[in-house]
Amino acid sequence: MKRWQMIKLGLILAMYTIVGCVGLAFVYNSTSKTIAQRQEADLQAGLHEVFPRATGFTPTDTVKSTNPKVIFDAAYTADGPSGPLGIAVKVRGGSYGGLTTLIVGVSTDGTITGVKVLENKDTPGLGANAASPTYYVDKATRTTFPGQFAGKRLTDPFVVKEDVLAITSATITSRAITSLVQAVGKAASDALGIGGSSQGPQAVLPSADTVRTSSRPATSTVPGVSILETSVGTKAGVIVGAAAKAKATSYDGDVTVLVGVATDGTILGVQILECTDSLGSSILAPGFAQQFAGKKAGTPLEVGANIDAVSGATFSSAGATALVKATADALVKALAGGGL
Amino acid sequence: MKRLFGIFVNGLIVENPLFVIMIGLCSAMAVTTTVANGIGMGVALTFVLVMSEFIISLFRNLIPESIRMPIFLIVIAAFTTIMDLEMKAYFPALSKSMGVFIPLVVVNCIVMGRVEAYSSKQPVLDSLFDGLGMGIGFTWVLVALAVVRELLGNGTLLGFQIMPSSFEPMIFFILPPGGFLVFALWMAASNDLRRKLLAGRKPEPTQDSCCTLPENGSAEKA
Numbered sequence: 001m002k003r004w005q006m007i008k009l010g011l012i013l014a015m016y017t018i019v020g021c022v023g024l025a026f027v028y029n030s031t032s033k034t035i036a037q038r039q040e041a042d043l044q045a046g047l048h049e050v051f052p053r054a055t056g057f058t059p060t061d062t063v064k065s066t067n068p069k070v071i072f073d074a075a076y077t078a079d080g081p082s083g084p085l086g087i088a089v090k091v092r093g094g095s096y097g098g099l100t101t102l103i104v105g106v107s108t109d110g111t112i113t114g115v116k117v118l119e120n121k122d123t124p125g126l127g128a129n130a131a132s133p134t135y136y137v138d139k140a141t142r143t144t145f146p147g148q149f150a151g152k153r154l155t156d157p158f159v160v161k162e163d164v165l166a167i168t169s170a171t172i173t174s175r176a177i178t179s180l181v182q183a184v185g186k187a188a189s190d191a192l193g194i195g196g197s198s199q200g201p202q203a204v205l206p207s208a209d210t211v212r213t214s215s216r217p218a219t220s221t222v223p224g225v226s227i228l229e230t231s232v233g234t235k236a237g238v239i240v241g242a243a244a245k246a247k248a249t250s251y252d253g254d255v256t257v258l259v260g261v262a263t264d265g266t267i268l269g270v271q272i273l274e275c276t277d278s279l280g281s282s283i284l285a286p287g288f289a290q291q292f293a294g295k296k297a298g299t300p301l302e303v304g305a306n307i308d309a310v311s312g313a314t315f316s317s318a319g320a321t322a323l324v325k326a327t328a329d330a331l332v333k334a335l336a337g338g339g340l
Numbered sequence: 341m342k343r344l345f346g347i348f349v350n351g352l353i354v355e356n357p358l359f360v361i362m363i364g365l366c367s368a369m370a371v372t373t374t375v376a377n378g379i380g381m382g383v384a385l386t387f388v389l390v391m392s393e394f395i396i397s398l399f400r401n402l403i404p405e406s407i408r409m410p411i412f413l414i415v416i417a418a419f420t421t422i423m424d425l426e427m428k429a430y431f432p433a434l435s436k437s438m439g440v441f442i443p444l445v446v447v448n449c450i451v452m453g454r455v456e457a458y459s460s461k462q463p464v465l466d467s468l469f470d471g472l473g474m475g476i477g478f479t480w481v482l483v484a485l486a487v488v489r490e491l492l493g494n495g496t497l498l499g500f501q502i503m504p505s506s507f508e509p510m511i512f513f514i515l516p517p518g519g520f521l522v523f524a525l526w527m528a529a530s531n532d533l534r535r536k537l538l539a540g541r542k543p544e545p546t547q548d549s550c551c552t553l554p555e556n557g558s559a560e561k562a
Contacts, residue, residue: 009404009406009407012402012404012407012411013407013410013411013414016411016414016415017414020414020415020417020418023418023422024418024421024422027421027422027425027426028425031425031426031428031429032425034429034430035425035428035429038428038429038432042432119436120436123373126511126514126515131436134496134499134501168511169511169515
């Protein structure tokens with residue numbers, strides 16, 4: 001008796017659900033085309049906004065995101081009257097109130113052509129001002145938050161409150177968008193083949209005239225640190241230092257660094273190549289990495305003691321510092337061991 | 341006819357869902373940073389409320405008591421999704437700025453509360469007018485909140501610059517604390533008016549006793 005009652009109730013509930021679903025299916029069918037058209041029109045308008053002079057956009061798959069939290073939905077080559085003008089990428093990444101979607105244009109001359117916020121779910125009146133055409137981060141010149149990126153060089157540090165003006169009371173939104181723009185800038189410049197020269201082992205081994213891959217890679221005894229590539233720098237045939245690219249887990253992502261060490265154990269140069277922490281991209285600014293140059297590999301390197309953390313990214317700063325230290329130690333050991 | 345009009349007017353002041361019954365506050369606080377959002381949310385909720393009350397009142401004798409909640413949710417969720425899709429298709433800008441709050445109409449206490457307390461027991465026509473009254477009662481409060489918050493917090497109304505450019509926007513009003521302050525001031529004004537309205541006549545007991553207040557007008561019960 002009771003069981004029949006249950007089944008009866010279940011069937012009644014199922015009836016209501018089915019009727020509801022059928023109704024929704026009809027509405028979905030009638031609106032899905034319009035919604036898709038709207039989104040496509042938004043995308044086209046955004047692409048033309050970042051490349052006003054482009055005659056057309058060709059989809060390309062040469063631009064790849066290296067960070068799993070930064071998703072490139074689509075990438076286009078902007079075609080001009082005489083050859084490509086640059087690359088436009090529709091990019092998605094986390095912000096304060098959920099995913100935010102942007103279109104970022106990168107010119108062949110190594111500058112950002114423009115940024116357009118397609119979707120932003122942050123607080124209305126605060127973070128949502130990123131998408132407002134009448135919210136100015138610089139009232140004097142009537143520059144909107146995304147507007148300030150137009151013409152910005154990819155070699156700039158992209159640090160909010162330093163070279164990027166923040167939206168008042170919406171620092172997280174400002175940082176999130178800035179790091180998305182920077183990520184697109186990096187990926188697009190790799191795809192366009194510009195600005196890649198400063199990213200080799202040569203850059204951290206300034207005293208060497210030749211840099212070759214080491215015949216015996218350096219290894220680190222620190223758990224979690226993996227050394228990806230080891231290079232040796234020589235000057236007139238004599239080894240002057242070694243460099244290594246290493247990767248380790250940081251706050252909630254990975255950090256990759258390039259470290260160059262001289263034969264006497266002095267750190268010659270450091271580059272933070274990548275940081276996939278949620279808010280860690282600010283440690284990519286050159287100012288952070290420059291602190292390491294000239295320090296001895298054997299001495300303790302610690303955030304708060306002799307290394308300043310990037311504000312808002314203390315965990316990432318500490319993670320990167322520990323990785324630089326481990327890599328430098330491994331290089332010193334490798335240099336002492338010889339046979340490179 | 342007069343009775344139906346009475347049901348409709350009831351939701352505006354005397355049993356205003358936000359100021360008197362005090363339900364659905366979360367979305368009211370969250371979206372009232374701009375007037376456009378306030379109007380959009382109000383219209384969206386009114387649509388869902390009227391349609392849900394209509395359908396549930398129509399089927400009220402075919403809904404078994406023990407599974408009424410899931411059925412209410414299915415009906416409300418279906419209308420919310422319909423409205424979400426329609427807004428995405430025809431008012432994309434509004435739909436974007438409302439963000440997550442449109443899907444959240446599903447769990448807005450006003451819809452659930454009115455459906456449970458009123459339309460699941462009352463005839464169709466009464467329910468329609470109740471939904472309309474409650475929806476418009478919700479909408480005018482949202483607009484009233486948003487006008488103050490947008491004007492003082494952003495210097496604009498409906499996106500147009502109203503305040504002189506020398507006016508420094510008071511971010512406080514955009515933030516939740518400012519929202520609560522404005523809400524409390526409006527509620528005080530509205531409840532004062534309500535008391536005056538009720539003073540003249542002895543309030544007749546409405547059918548849904550859940551939502552009527554003691555005669556002194558204090559909101560403690562709610």
